[in-house]
Amino acid sequence: MPRPSAPLVTLCLSLLAVVAAAAEPSAEAPRTSASGFIRHWSGELPVVLSVPHDGAAKPADIPDRTRGVTVRDSYAAALGHALRDALRERCGAAPQLIVCELSRKKVDCNREIGEGAAGQPRAEQVWREYHAAIDEAEAAVLARSKHGLYLDIHSHGHPKPRIEIGYLVKASKLRLSDERLDSDKSVAARSSIRWLSQRTPAKFSELLRGETSLGGLFAARGVAAVPSPREVVLLDDPYFNGAYDIEAHGSRDKSQLDAAQLEVPGPMRDTPAHRAATAKAIAESLEAYFVRHFGTKLR
Numbered sequence: 001m002p003r004p005s006a007p008l009v010t011l012c013l014s015l016l017a018v019v020a021a022a023a024e025p026s027a028e029a030p031r032t033s034a035s036g037f038i039r040h041w042s043g044e045l046p047v048v049l050s051v052p053h054d055g056a057a058k059p060a061d062i063p064d065r066t067r068g069v070t071v072r073d074s075y076a077a078a079l080g081h082a083l084r085d086a087l088r089e090r091c092g093a094a095p096q097l098i099v100c101e102l103s104r105k106k107v108d109c110n111r112e113i114g115e116g117a118a119g120q121p122r123a124e125q126v127w128r129e130y131h132a133a134i135d136e137a138e139a140a141v142l143a144r145s146k147h148g149l150y151l152d153i154h155s156h157g158h159p160k161p162r163i164e165i166g167y168l169v170k171a172s173k174l175r176l177s178d179e180r181l182d183s184d185k186s187v188a189a190r191s192s193i194r195w196l197s198q199r200t201p202a203k204f205s206e207l208l209r210g211e212t213s214l215g216g217l218f219a220a221r222g223v224a225a226v227p228s229p230r231e232v233v234l235l236d237d238p239y240f241n242g243a244y245d246i247e248a249h250g251s252r253d254k255s256q257l258d259a260a261q262l263e264v265p266g267p268m269r270d271t272p273a274h275r276a277a278t279a280k281a282i283a284e285s286l287e288a289y290f291v292r293h294f295g296t297k298l299r
């Protein structure tokens with residue numbers, strides 16, 4: 001059998017490297033904070049992702065929190081990676097991703113520091129590192145771009161299998177008419193997409209639940225979401241409208257990235273195939289969202 005030529009061997013090795021990179025695009029090393037618990041994957045897209053509640057580490061020398069919720073958001077970090085991979089595949093560049101690997105039993109980065117770290121110095125350090133990483137990520141986006149989107153990724157176990165999109169708008173406000181939402185500017189002004197609401201020609205009701213809202217774009221790609229054109233929050237529906245992360249890092253109080261909290265149900269995150277399908281739909285939606293509302297291609 002003739003020996004393969006050197007150029008052929010080189011070509012095959014190059015192809016193998018390309019295939020390996022495509023199969024596991026998030027295998028690159030993240031930066032790790034001084035505590036060791038905050039991981040930050042780099043990226044060039046004007047999109048920042050964070051996952052505060054999927055940490056597994058429970059070091060015995062950080063006491064358990066005794067107040068507040070301590071439930072883990074299973075598969076939220078894996079979904080964050082799937083979304084980062086899907087965006088890179090579609091756009092040719094990745095979003096930044098920040099993940100807290102310390103258990104929620106020890107720290108809750110999506111609460112103010114008093115509740116989140118319970119006065120424990122090491123938990124406070126992790127909490128500060130997490131928020132510093134998001135601040136740094138947003139500053140890097142704004143150094144290159146006039147705008148961007150920050151998505152805080154969570155998981156829920158509510159009965160209705162739909163993504164709950166939180167903009168800091170309470171369910172009672174979501175039940176207002178379009179006319180009221182568009183005429184009473186106070187709702188938009190207290191939302192995590194305040195800055196965008198002042199720059200897009202779209203009405204605020206459209207941004208919240210129209211065909212070109214995040215929920216509308218997700219639903220058009222087979223991923224049920226609320227608020228959206230055909231999904232509402234009924235009086236007895238549990239619904240997460242967003243918390244500390246999008247208050248601190250969204251545009252409600254500062255001219256920084258616009259933000260949403262995504263609470264994803266089990267059937268959209270529980271297997272690699274389900275995560276890939278959800279991530280693909282969200283990535284496609286973000287491309288359309290940036291063109292429609294930010295007037296720019298997500299590249």
Ligand SMILES: [Zn+2]
Pocket residue numbers: 053073153154155
């Ligand atoms: Zn959560």
